[in-house]
Amino acid sequence: RTVSHGSSGRLRGLFLVMVLVFLESSVFTLAFASSDQHSPTTAHSDGHKATDHGSHNNTGKAFPVLDLNYENVRVPFEISLWVLLASLMKLGFHLVPHLSNIVPESCLLIVVGLLVGGIIRGTGETVPPVLDSKLFFYILLPPIILDAGYFLPIRPFMENLGTILIFAVVGTLWNAFFVGGLLYGVCQIGTESSSILSRIGLLQCLLFGSIISAVDPVAVLAVFEEIHINELLHILVFGESLLNDAVTVVLYHLFEEFSGIGTVTLVKGFLGVISFFVVALGGVLVGVLYGILAAFTSRFTSHTRVIEPLFVFLYSYMAYLSAEIFHLSGIMALIACGAVMRPYVEANISHKSHTTIKYFLKMWSSVSETLIFIFLGVATVAGPHDWNWTFVTVTVILCLVARVIGVVGLTFIINKFRIVKLTTKDQFIIAYGGLRGAIAFSLGFLLEKDHFPEREIFLTAIITVIFFTVFVQGMTIKPLVELLAVKKKQEAKRSINEEIHTQFLDHLLTGIEDICGHYGHHHWKDKLNRFNKKYVKKCLIAGERSKEPQLIAFYHKMEMKQAIQLVESGGGIKLPSAMPSTVSMQNIQPRPPTKPAAERAIPQLSKTKEEEIRKILRTNLQRTRQRLRSYNRHTLVADPYEDGLSDLFLKKQKMFQIEKKMNTYLTVPAPPPDSPTMCRARLASDPQAYSIKPALNKVPMIQVDLASPQSPDSVNLLDEFGQANQQEEEEQGLMMKPPSRPREGKKPGEEDEAKDQQKLMRCLSDPGPSADEDEDGAFLP
Amino acid sequence: MGALQSLPGRPEYSDLAEKTGFSFEQIGVLHKRFKQLSHNEETLRRDHFNEIHDLAFNPIRAQIIEAFFDRRNFHQDGEGKVQEIGFEEFVVVMSHFRPPSDHMTEEQREKTRREKLRFLFNMHDTDNDGTITLEEYRHVVEELLSRSGTLEKETAKCIADAAMLEVASISVGHMLLDGFEIESRMTIRFLNMDTTTLCK
Numbered sequence: 001r002t003v004s005h006g007s008s009g010r011l012r013g014l015f016l017v018m019v020l021v022f023l024e025s026s027v028f029t030l031a032f033a034s035s036d037q038h039s040p041t042t043a044h045s046d047g048h049k050a051t052d053h054g055s056h057n058n059t060g061k062a063f064p065v066l067d068l069n070y071e072n073v074r075v076p077f078e079i080s081l082w083v084l085l086a087s088l089m090k091l092g093f094h095l096v097p098h099l100s101n102i103v104p105e106s107c108l109l110i111v112v113g114l115l116v117g118g119i120i121r122g123t124g125e126t127v128p129p130v131l132d133s134k135l136f137f138y139i140l141l142p143p144i145i146l147d148a149g150y151f152l153p154i155r156p157f158m159e160n161l162g163t164i165l166i167f168a169v170v171g172t173l174w175n176a177f178f179v180g181g182l183l184y185g186v187c188q189i190g191t192e193s194s195s196i197l198s199r200i201g202l203l204q205c206l207l208f209g210s211i212i213s214a215v216d217p218v219a220v221l222a223v224f225e226e227i228h229i230n231e232l233l234h235i236l237v238f239g240e241s242l243l244n245d246a247v248t249v250v251l252y253h254l255f256e257e258f259s260g261i262g263t264v265t266l267v268k269g270f271l272g273v274i275s276f277f278v279v280a281l282g283g284v285l286v287g288v289l290y291g292i293l294a295a296f297t298s299r300f301t302s303h304t305r306v307i308e309p310l311f312v313f314l315y316s317y318m319a320y321l322s323a324e325i326f327h328l329s330g331i332m333a334l335i336a337c338g339a340v341m342r343p344y345v346e347a348n349i350s351h352k353s354h355t356t357i358k359y360f361l362k363m364w365s366s367v368s369e370t371l372i373f374i375f376l377g378v379a380t381v382a383g384p385h386d387w388n389w390t391f392v393t394v395t396v397i398l399c400l401v402a403r404v405i406g407v408v409g410l411t412f413i414i415n416k417f418r419i420v421k422l423t424t425k426d427q428f429i430i431a432y433g434g435l436r437g438a439i440a441f442s443l444g445f446l447l448e449k450d451h452f453p454e455r456e457i458f459l460t461a462i463i464t465v466i467f468f469t470v471f472v473q474g475m476t477i478k479p480l481v482e483l484l485a486v487k488k489k490q491e492a493k494r495s496i497n498e499e500i501h502t503q504f505l506d507h508l509l510t511g512i513e514d515i516c517g518h519y520g521h522h523h524w525k526d527k528l529n530r531f532n533k534k535y536v537k538k539c540l541i542a543g544e545r546s547k548e549p550q551l552i553a554f555y556h557k558m559e560m561k562q563a564i565q566l567v568e569s570g571g572g573i574k575l576p577s578a579m580p581s582t583v584s585m586q587n588i589q590p591r592p593p594t595k596p597a598a599e600r601a602i603p604q605l606s607k608t609k610e611e612e613i614r615k616i617l618r619t620n621l622q623r624t625r626q627r628l629r630s631y632n633r634h635t636l637v638a639d640p641y642e643d644g645l646s647d648l649f650l651k652k653q654k655m656f657q658i659e660k661k662m663n664t665y666l667t668v669p670a671p672p673p674d675s676p677t678m679c680r681a682r683l684a685s686d687p688q689a690y691s692i693k694p695a696l697n698k699v700p701m702i703q704v705d706l707a708s709p710q711s712p713d714s715v716n717l718l719d720e721f722g723q724a725n726q727q728e729e730e731e732q733g734l735m736m737k738p739p740s741r742p743r744e745g746k747k748p749g750e751e752d753e754a755k756d757q758q759k760l761m762r763c764l765s766d767p768g769p770s771a772d773e774d775e776d777g778a779f780l781p
Numbered sequence: 782m783g784a785l786q787s788l789p790g791r792p793e794y795s796d797l798a799e800k801t802g803f804s805f806e807q808i809g810v811l812h813k814r815f816k817q818l819s820h821n822e823e824t825l826r827r828d829h830f831n832e833i834h835d836l837a838f839n840p841i842r843a844q845i846i847e848a849f850f851d852r853r854n855f856h857q858d859g860e861g862k863v864q865e866i867g868f869e870e871f872v873v874v875m876s877h878f879r880p881p882s883d884h885m886t887e888e889q890r891e892k893t894r895r896e897k898l899r900f901l902f903n904m905h906d907t908d909n910d911g912t913i914t915l916e917e918y919r920h921v922v923e924e925l926l927s928r929s930g931t932l933e934k935e936t937a938k939c940i941a942d943a944a945m946l947e948v949a950s951i952s953v954g955h956m957l958l959d960g961f962e963i964e965s966r967m968t969i970r971f972l973n974m975d976t977t978t979l980c981k
Contacts, residue, residue, distance in 0.1 A: 496940060508901075514833055515833060515849075517817070551922070555940045
């Protein structure tokens with residue numbers, strides 16, 4: 001143990017040194033490259049230059065065997081270098097022990113950016129203006145937003161939409177006017193009339209207020225993903241950060257216009273209000289349009305599966321750009337597009353395309369986020385700064401105060417309409433989680449110098465606020481969450497039961513509303529669902545899938561997941577013929593099992609059922625200690641084995657024994673359990689098969705009686721753990737033994753230990769969805 | 782029958798209000814709705830419910846209607862079904878869907894939670910024996926899928942089996958409690974309910 005630890009420690013150190021060296025060299029290259037514009041002659045190395053010059057003078061020019069031509073490659077080269085730097089930084093952080101627990105990644109990345117900027121400056125070169133607004137808004141921001149929108153949890157978002165909208169619209173407006181107005185007051189009153197501050201007009205202050213007041217989705221995502229708070233708070237802050245884009249866009253353009261013109265009339269103010277609605281709704285409309293187009297296109301891609309992901313990305317990006325053409329809210333368009341197209345696209349595309357989309361989105365958004373923070377650091381070093389103590393400190397304080405007052409005030413109003421009230425703790429987290437980020441900086445950067453002579457003061461203040469929120473609030477929010485004992489994300493796996501009960505409850509509540517004669521939001525939701533099922537799905541989903549009810553689709557998806565997990569674990573030795581052949585794993589060929597009859601412990605079960613049972617036993621054995629990893633871009637790969645290593649070794653031994661003695665139908669030996677193929681990203685929203693929960697004593701014990709004995713699909717209980725611990729497994733595999741503890745009805749007292757030791761099998765008599773012969777059957781959502 | 786029943790006086794309302802937790806206005810609105818549904822008779826019968834147009838699309842319509850006629854939901858420790866219900870029973874059944882009020886003690890919350898769970902349980906347990914069998918659960922799933930048009934009995938059976946097996950080692954109540962926060966989920970906003978003029 002200690003030896004391996006030591007060697008891995010040395011390896012780590014080596015890697016870090018390599019990263020540092022690379023960092024230095026890349027920085028120097030960049031520095032030299034940027035100085036190209038100023039002194040092209042120094043860019044080339046001396047030796048070659050000499051020969052070049054020499055050879056140019058000769059009539060018989062020597063053929064340049066080795067030539068240096070950096071100019072052609074310069075731009076792509078620099079870009080790649082930056083991206084590589086960002087990725088290496090990401091790697092490096094996780095190698096340093098304990099660092100990622102204390103400091104959020106965003107802080108570290110900004111520090112790296114500062115370092116890089118500092119190094120570049122230290123070598124005497126000018127720092128390249130990396131956080132160009134065009135680059136930011138058109139290249140860096142869309143992947144992050146699309147990632148957020150595509151995987152947006154629709155249900156909690158819709159349930160809390162009212163709250164989110166109020167926070168986003170009213171809250172941002174309040175912040176903007178409060179900060180802008182008070183800042184103007186401070187500038188006029190608190191300083192001498194000759195200082196630069198007093199020359200800042202009201203409109204400029206309001207513009208500044210509107211830039212600085214918007215909660216930033218990138219920063220919120222970066223910080224909140226590491227603290228795993230409960231879903232409600234997460235969706236509230238995150239939803240707010242997404243939806244306030246419309247407000248920010250309108251206010252920004254409004255004040256920019258006005259400060260150019262100089263006078264504000266009431267009509268213009270009124271037009272501003274109207275333009276807000278146009279921007280917001282227009283953005284959503286554009287997004288929905290493109291989403292429907294994408295869904296419709298995906299209906300016809302069954303023969304060209306390879307480019308399916310491309311459609312998703314292209315349509316979304318087009319939605320964003322189209323919205324930007326008309327000065328509509330691009331972020332809202334992107335979100336709407338992703339959210340609308342997802343259910344239909346996922347019903348149409350193949351499993352591989354789904355994985356591709358997921359991974360590409362994660363990858364791009366991860367890289368984007370990293371780059372944004374690094375560039376923030378670099379831009380801080382670069383930027384022309386104008387530090388003004390009064391302005392900056394007043395801004396920071398006002399931002400904090402405005403946020404707190406805004407949240408508390410709005411919650412007071414909102415709680416009158418909410419069923420689940422927001423507690424003080426919730427309010428604190430919402431207020432504290434209002435982080436500012438790169439969007440504010442880019443908007444400030446966009447300001448023109450001639451209209452805004454105080455641009456540099458603004459930029460400095462913006463950067464200070466960003467640093468403050470990201471560093472101070474970002475670093476302290478995690479311990480505060482622990483301290484306040486805020487409810488964390490629940491380990492709720494979406495089991496088939498929850499799905500059934502959710503649907504049941506939905507219908508029940510709709511029914512009750514109808515009986516009451518009350519057209520509440522259940523009623524309208526039901527109407528929308530019916531409309532969706534009747535008309536929309538038929539258009540946008542190809543073939544038979546359009547008629548599949550959600551419950552069945554969910555169930556199939558869960559089955560699929562279990563099957564995949566089974567194969568990944570290396571236990572895919574035998575697959576039951578009931579396995580849906582749409583599973584696109586090239587190594588698996590479903591074969592009928594060849595178990596001899598003597599092995600069947602319970603005579604009435606058929607062979608296929610037996611295989612199902614074995615399959616479930618195997619998967620359940622390995623999943624006994626699996627905890628749900630809440631989905632998180634930083635830990636995309638869920639590691640189910642970290643706790644169950646000893647169990648795993650046991651199981652591995654058994655598996656090897658089994659494999660030795662049986663024919664395997666796998667053409668490729670099963671990968672070892674800890675290889676990358678074993679670890680698959682599991683989104684929290686994906687259904688997971690159910691796993692044991694600890695007992696609660698206060699629960700009203702409702703008797704659940706199992707199958708009546710006459711039913712042919714009788715359920716059999718097994719004492720799995722008892723088996724697992726027994727080493728004397730026969731080579732043929734996990735045997736089924738008669739239940740060691742007969743349990744027909746459950747009594748309240750027994751549950752605790754029984755729960756830990758009992759798992760029930762499923763009788764899968766389901767033949768599976770319409771068997772598609774081609775390997776890439778439609779992915780089942 | 783058919784005579785316009787005069788509104789019960791305030792004392793009767795206050796009795797109901799105390800029993801169920803509704804406010805006077807809400808009970809008034811519910812009473813109006815009751816009269817509308819029952820065509821001004823004193824009691825509601827099943828065919829009155831069947832007349833509600835919107836309910837026709839609901840896959841679990843039958844179970845919802847049965848819940849109103851189930852003695853177990855009347856908080857009177859009765860059992861079995863009745864053929865017709867009066868206003869009091871109507872309000873009592875509706876009270877299962879009240880949102881939890883702000884000033885509820887933990888104990889009261891537990892109580893409401895239990896009541897709601899018991900209501901749900903009674904809906905599943907159609908034969909009144911106090912247990913949910915696999916057959917009953919299967920019936921639930923079949924009902925849920927019944928509107929889809931592609932009723933594959935096999936699949937429905939399998940889903941029910943899978944669900945039942947998942948849940949059998951913990952109680953149904955447990956699962957509902959943990960994942961659900963049922964006291965806030967199973968609620969209707971009785972805020973602006975007076976839309977009796979709009980719907981049939």
